[in-house]
Amino acid sequence: MSLVPKENIRNFSIIAHIDHGKSTLADRLLELTDSVAKRDMTAQLLDNMDLERERGITIKAHAVKLNYKAKDGREYELNLIDTPGHVDFNYEVSRSLAACDGAVLIIDASQGIEAQTLANTYLALDHDLELVPVINKIDLPAADPDRVAAEVEDIIGLDCSNAPRVSAKTGENVEQVLERIVKDIPAPTANENLPLRALIFDSIYDSYRGVIVYVRVMDGKIKAGDTMRMMATGAEFTVVEVGYMRATSLEPAAELTAGEVGYITASIKTVGDARVGDTVTTTANPAAEPLPGYRKVNSMVFCGVYPADGADYESLRDALEKLQLNDAALSYEPETSGALGFGFRCGFLGLLHLEIIQERLEREYNLDLVTTIPSVIYKIHLSDGSVVEIDNPTNYPDPAIITACEEPMTNAHIYAPSDYVGAVMDLCQDRRGVFKDMTYITNDRVDIHYELPLNEIIYDFFDTLKSRTRGYASFDYELAGYQPSKLMKLDVLLNGDVIDALSFIIHSDKAYARARKIAEKLKDNIPRQMFEIPIQVAVGGKVIARETVKAMRKDVLAKCYGGDITRKKKLLEKQKEGKKRMRQFGTVEVPQEAFMAVLKLDDDG
Amino acid sequence: MADKNTTLGLYIHIPFCRQKCPYCDFYSFAADENTKEKYKDAIIKNIIIWQNTHNLTFSTVYFGGGTPSQLGSRRLSEIVQVISKTSDCEVTVECNPFDLSECWNLSDMQYLTKSGVNRISMGLQSADEDERKALGRLAGRKEVEKAVDLVKQSGIRNFSLDLMLGIPHQTKDSIRESVAFCAESGAKHVSSYLLKIEQGTPFEKVEKLLDLPDEDESCEMYLTACEELEKNGFRQYEISNFAVPGCESRHNLTYWDCREYLGIGAAAHSFFGGKRFYFERDTESFITGATPVDDGEGGSFEEYAMLRLRLTEGLTNDGVFDRFSFKIPSEMAKKALIFAKNGLIQLTDNSISLTSKGFLLSNTIIAELLT
Secondary structure, three states: OOOOOHHHEEEEEEEEOOOOOHHHHHHHHHHHOOOOOHHHOOOOOOOOOHHHHHHOOOOOOEEEEEEEEOOOOOEEEEEEEEOOOOHHHHHHHHHHHHOOOEEEEEEEOOOEOOHHHHHHHHHHHHOOOEEEEEEEOOOOOOOOHHHHHHHHHHHOOOOOOOOOEOEOOOOEOHHHHHHHHHHHOOOOOOEOOOOOEEEEEEEEEEOOOEEEEEEEEEEOEEEOOOEEEEOOOOOEEEOOEEEEEOOOOEEEEOEEEOOOEEEEEOOOOOHHHOOOOOEEEEOOOOOOOOOOOOOOOOOOEEEEEEEOOHHHHHHHHHHHHHHHHHOOOOEEEEEEEOOOEEEEEEEEOOHHHHHHHHHHHHHHOOOOEEEOOOEOOEEEEEOOOOEEEEOOHHHOOOHHHEEEEEEEEEEEEEEEEHHHHHHHHHHHHHOOOEEEEEEEEEOOEEEEEEEEEHHHHOOOHHHHHHHHOOOOOEEEEEEEEEEEEOEEEEEEEEOOEEOHHHOEEEEHHHHHHHHHHHHHHHHHHOOOOOOOEEEEEEEOOEEEEEEEEOOOOOOOOOOOOOOOHHHHHHHHHHHHHHHHOEEEEOOEEEEHHHHHHHHOOOOOO | OOOOOOOOEEEEEEOEOOOOOOOOOOOOEOOOHHHHHHHHHHHHHHHHHHHHHHOOOEEEEEEEEOOHHHHOHHHHHHHHHHOOEEEEEEEEEEEOHHHHHHOOOHHHHHHHHHHOOOEEEEEEEOOOHHHHHHOOOOOOHHHHHHHHHHHHHOOOOOEEEEEEEOOOOOOHHHHHHHHHHHHHHOOOEEEEEEOOOOOOOHHHHOHHHOOOOOHHHHHHHHHHHHHHHHHOOOEEEEOOEEEOOOOOOHHHHHHHOOOOEEEEOOOOEEEEOOEEEEOOOOHHHHHOOOOOEEEEEOOOHHHHHHHHOOEOOOEEHHHHHHHHOOOOOHHHHHHHHHHHHOOOEEEOOOEEEEOHHHHHOHHHHHHHHHO
16 A cells, blocks of 8 residues: 555656657656665666667666655655657557656757657657656757747647756756656546556566566556456466565565556566556456557567577577567567578567667677568468468568569658758658658758658668768658568579578569679678689579679788797687688688678668 | 607797888887897896706707897807707807898807807898888898808808798799799798788888789789799798708797797797796896796697698698597598698698698688688
8 A cells, every 4th residue: 555645646757759868867856756875876777778778778668666755745656657769669658658647758958859759749648648848958058948948839739838947967957847747747546446457568577576567557456365367368367466666676565556556476477478558457356348558569570580609599599588578579480591500580579679689689698690681571462362471581482473562661750950851851762762741840840751661661771861861860650551562582692502591572673773782792791712602692593683702812821920829829719710600501601790781781881 | 748859949039120120010129239238148047047947958949039130149149158959959040131241240150150050041031122122121132142141151051041922013023033042042941921911010001002912913922932942942841931851940840840949038939848928028027037928738739730730741640649649530631621622732641731722721721620
């Protein structure tokens, strides 16, 4: 039972465009409410994965309970639910917001409104959240809080006259944010006497307790010993413990009641049993209807993930298994490649999700990986009238029996200074985009709306966009169904052998250019070997690009300083190490860098 | 290890040079007389300590550098005198031809021969004046001829000349000319090194401007040199070393045969008592009595194979068996067969050895055989 009355509870989230200071503001709020001992304070405390701190993004949602004594003299319980900050994780964001009654909207005082500012605002408004605008980074020389405040009023229609103008970095005016949260965000409306309905907004796996489920209790109450049921999956568990999330620990409680945010443990073995968005109820007094908005998250982007050293296959499987415990959006199944041996076909929410998983596998599990070119799910219509879904080029049907192809599309919004409209439109045109419309957000900022094929944005779209707009553009997209498309499969041949891991599906308009580029990249990245290696890129049986890696002739340590055998040995070790990083394809050895180079193939490169 | 082998080498590093050659990354610098004197004393002190504590007698001695002749003939002979040598000990001193032709006279050479020096190695690099200038060498062809005469006058017949391959302006013809110079001079041994642009050298900074031959051209130059040297009676016995039969450098063979040697002096490496160790590249600390740095165990099969494969003799079943009580692993022979088909390796029932073309790819091939 909470110590404060219901009307003193505030459940809120912080939403912002990437880099507008969400995690730093969260740090300050934790400090101001004495939630963390000074000695335990590390920057971006809630982003507790190294990767999150390094990349400056929040990958997992987090939640923390803060106690705050407001200027009105009353004790408040503030539940801060931190949300992931990237388009790949839109569904997670929407569930976190559904657990809140209000949101702090941070806007950078120099940059103003960006793509995710708006995307997140719309999401918050969809959930009827009370928004508290906060203008951050007033310490920056380029800060122009007046202009940004006017922008927010004009575009979002939020009154900014009382908006705190803060510097989360220096701590200036941050206490005003706490006051606004207390004043502007409503207390939860909650009825403890209804059957239990608790929204799962996140879950994490703990090796001792099993899955720890983070919930917002909407109706009713839950306590240890209750038998709970997940309404979407039907799974049932006996509650072991309930409690509150503190900044650095979990605090057990007797029960969680309507309006509160807290955790449940129930010896749940996988996060798949506690899906984000699902509703928890009790078997003793079940709710009639689940809370709205649940959907099963589906992988959008797929690629093959292989251990660089075949002996690591088991370790890779174990690592994927462990990551999946914590990440229901990650899917994987075993696959075999003629070129790469045994590995897994993995599914991700998007390219960022893919990169994060790859980096975590390499770093946290110390695995050396080779990944294949990412693919989306294509729908291929066959002459017998059937439709197959293909996410792996290896399974691409014989072109002779294909009658039509479809590819997934997105609705993409790009926000950029008007100076860059040309550059952005060039890029979108290049990526087979269909222009929809363009609106001026302010005199010098525009929202450019394009319909873009998903497979054009999963490679390097965001990086290219950033570089062409000198970092000023921001980007957001949502899926927009399938459209007919002219697709073909490209095969890469080394020394006459098809390298299955390098095959990919591409739109026919782009096949020739890409084939040439791939051949060049491979030529540049495959070191000369003992014999000449022809590189060919082919569609069906037809070669559309070719290059040759000349035979190596010289690799010798002619002179070695008197007796310094160690230097020779080091060279030998390096050479052997280099060999390990090579993939043997028939007689050809391909370094992983060559795969990476093909993978990272960009338009400017 | 040391008692099992009948030979023990002694390497002495003299880190002094008149000036630094722009392609060289060995440890050397210009020093004053006082430093040279103190350095010589430190060398002698070290030799005496090692000899006394381990009761050593050396079968080969090699002064390398830097430029040992920069130490001066008197100091060199002082060092040689304190060394406990076998009766047939090979004692080599690397000399700069410019030092010999311009600064030394016959009595300097006699200091050396009297103390026991019986082999001289000099850097010719090229008989072509333009090529020598591009390498920043002081001596011209005339000075080298004068230096060779001085060596011969002193009674030393066993001398070696260094050539460099793959250097700016070089052609196949100029290589033939350089090899002919070596033969005519009466050299018994030629070391012929492909230029490698080392990190941190002046050549590295200006590599693009150097007009260096490309990979294919320098390979041709190497093969031309091998061929020309054979024609002139110098038989190849190591990747970069050629000799009139019987005049191979016994000291350097110690390295390639993975036998033990002691290295004294700043930056000198040792393989002694089964251990590898070395002195830091720091003359000052060597003079003040620094102790060597541990560099791990030596003498494994991998190390032995790596070194032996630099020799034309290569790996032999008997040689491997003598050292390790097993024969050439069959896995290795299997891999060698692939290279043999491409003319990179010569394979017999009893041995694996690299051909000249194979030597050009020796790093790759050896790594392949040992992986």
